[in-house]
Amino acid sequence: MKFFYPFIRFSVATILSFSVVSCQANTNELEKFLTRIEIEYEQISIELGTAYWNFYSGEEKPDLLTPKNKYFALLTNDTLNNYIEKWYPKRSEITDTILQCRIKVWHNTLLSAKVEYDAEIMKLRNELEEMLEVKDNNENQASIIPAKMRELINLRNKKSQDLGFKNYVHFTFENNGLGYNWFKEFVNSLDKATLEPYKALIEKAKNEKQIKEFSQINAFQLIGIFYANNSPQLPKTVNNIDMVKESLANIGIFYNDLPSKLVEKQLPAGVGGQGIMLNIPGDFRAVMTLEMDISVWMHEMGHGLHGLFNSIDQPILEGYEWIPGNGTPAFSEGMAETSAWLTRNPEWLKKYAHLTDDEINAQKDLLNTYSPAFIRYHIANFMQEMELYLYPEKEYDQIQKDVAKKYLLIESDNIRTRDLNNIIYVAYPLYLQSYLLADIIACQIHQTLKEKFGNEYVFNKDVGKYLEVFYKHGEYYPWQERMIMGTGKELDIDAYLNYYKIN
Numbered sequence: 015m016k017f018f019y020p021f022i023r024f025s026v027a028t029i030l031s032f033s034v035v036s037c038q039a040n041t042n043e044l045e046k047f048l049t050r051i052e053i054e055y056e057q058i059s060i061e062l063g064t065a066y067w068n069f070y071s072g073e074e075k076p077d078l079l080t081p082k083n084k085y086f087a088l089l090t091n092d093t094l095n096n097y098i099e100k101w102y103p104k105r106s107e108i109t110d111t112i113l114q115c116r117i118k119v120w121h122n123t124l125l126s127a128k129v130e131y132d133a134e135i136m137k138l139r140n141e142l143e144e145m146l147e148v149k150d151n152n153e154n155q156a157s158i159i160p161a162k163m164r165e166l167i168n169l170r171n172k173k174s175q176d177l178g179f180k181n182y183v184h185f186t187f188e189n190n191g192l193g194y195n196w197f198k199e200f201v202n203s204l205d206k207a208t209l210e211p212y213k214a215l216i217e218k219a220k221n222e223k224q225i226k227e228f229s230q231i232n233a234f235q236l237i238g239i240f241y242a243n244n245s246p247q248l249p250k251t252v253n254n255i256d257m258v259k260e261s262l263a264n265i266g267i268f269y270n271d272l273p274s275k276l277v278e279k280q281l282p283a284g285v286g287g288q289g290i291m292l293n294i295p296g297d298f299r300a301v302m303t304l305e306m307d308i309s310v311w312m313h314e315m316g317h318g319l320h321g322l323f324n325s326i327d328q329p330i331l332e333g334y335e336w337i338p339g340n341g342t343p344a345f346s347e348g349m350a351e352t353s354a355w356l357t358r359n360p361e362w363l364k365k366y367a368h369l370t371d372d373e374i375n376a377q378k379d380l381l382n383t384y385s386p387a388f389i390r391y392h393i394a395n396f397m398q399e400m401e402l403y404l405y406p407e408k409e410y411d412q413i414q415k416d417v418a419k420k421y422l423l424i425e426s427d428n429i430r431t432r433d434l435n436n437i438i439y440v441a442y443p444l445y446l447q448s449y450l451l452a453d454i455i456a457c458q459i460h461q462t463l464k465e466k467f468g469n470e471y472v473f474n475k476d477v478g479k480y481l482e483v484f485y486k487h488g489e490y491y492p493w494q495e496r497m498i499m500g501t502g503k504e505l506d507i508d509a510y511l512n513y514y515k516i517n
């Protein structure tokens with residue numbers, strides 16, 4: 015999906031091997047059981063995907079509760095939980111690596127469900143989703159949302175602590191493929207690398223505009239310049255869906271052969287697009303809100319490619335997104351952005367946005383210059399949410415101010431803050447860092463495509479086939495391994511900083 019932040023408006027909107035004889039009998043039973051459960055799991059996932067599709071597309075009246083309750087029953091199934099608890103610690107004894115992986119992914123899925131599908135949390139979530147879904151709530155209801163959100167945050171923390179984690183942040187990061195320590199280091203290194211160049215941007219702005227105190231609006235202006243130059247502008251006559259088809263055909267992927275459907279419709283504030291794999295790999299649909307640029311369409315389509323070219327057979331390894339531990343959100347968003355980045359490629363821009371080399375170079379210079387603001391803006395956004403869990407005693411207002419000072423270096427005390435009523439915090443908790451990681455993943459993959467297929471790679475029909483290396487294994491390999499398979503290395507933050515000439 016593609017989120018926007020409502021209070022800033024930018025100018026754009028076989029591997030199989032067998033098997034230690036001694037545990038063969040036991041794993042046969044286990045495998046038979048898991049296979050049966052996974053068929054059921056996939057069926058419910060399709061039902062929930064369909065319900066969310068109806069929710070966003072308005073095609074039919076959505077029924078979210080029935081599939082959620084079915085999930086609840088399945089995830090709390092004692093036999094399933096006992097099997098996974100028993101086998102997870104000794105999964106390395108199992109030589110069938112696919113079964114081994116299914117146990118690992120089940121473990122993560124069940125663990126995350128212990129929080130998100132806890133009866134109390136689920137009830138509160140459903141309540142909040144309903145309150146936030148309706149626009150223009152009556153005042154009474156709107157005023158209780160922040161307190162309810164706090165309750166949800168505290169419950170998630172408490173439940174995580176019951177499970178032996180320090181808090182919900184630690185819990186989530188052990189389960190989302192990133193790891194809390196890795197992530198902390200990631201944030202620190204980006205903070206450090208972008209600090210001086212960002213300060214230089216501030217000084218420049220202050221001098222040029224005769225500003226005494228750098229304000230929030232000044233910061234948003236810097237970030238806005240990045241976004242304005244990062245969003246391809248096509249002639250008004252161009253139809254986005256045709257452009258998606260052509261951009262994919264250029265790399266050898268034929269949209270009309272895919273079980274895929276893209277539509278346009280007004281979405282709730284803050285949501286730019288919502289792509290849903292109803293059935294992996296057989297049914298992808300996406301709805302884009304009005305007047306989104308082509309990169310948003312290609313982003314959602316990228317989620318589609320990720321699911322439609324998934325050729326793993328086991329449903330739990332297909333990575334349905336409905337239970338956090340079942341997938342790797344940062345990588346999924348990376349796949350979406352890899353597709354969006356096709357429309358930021360110079361050769362693509364020359365052909366479809368009719369830009370000259372000089373214009374493209376000038377744009378890239380601006381992106382380089384303002385990228386520290388873009389990166390720090392992302393950090394500020396996800397830290398704002400994270401600190402709610404890390405410092406539950408702190409007012410949200412204060413968190414937002416502190417984060418704005420720390421990462422956006424706002425000097426003025428007059429900082430506009432938002433109420434605690436963000437649907438993303440309810441429905442996709444601790445998800446926002448995925449978008450910054452996605453930019454890095456996409457950058458790295460495009461670097462590889464350029465090296466392998468040359469400057470004209472966005473018009474090379476073999477590129478689509480190559481991208482399948484990232485799609486086809488589902489959750490069978492950890493995401494960093496998928497990066498190695500496709501690009502030869504793990505996530506390379508230095509290469510990303512070099513791309514934007516931040517060093």
Ligand SMILES: [Zn+2]
Binds near residue numbers: 015317347350
């Ligand atoms: Zn997305």
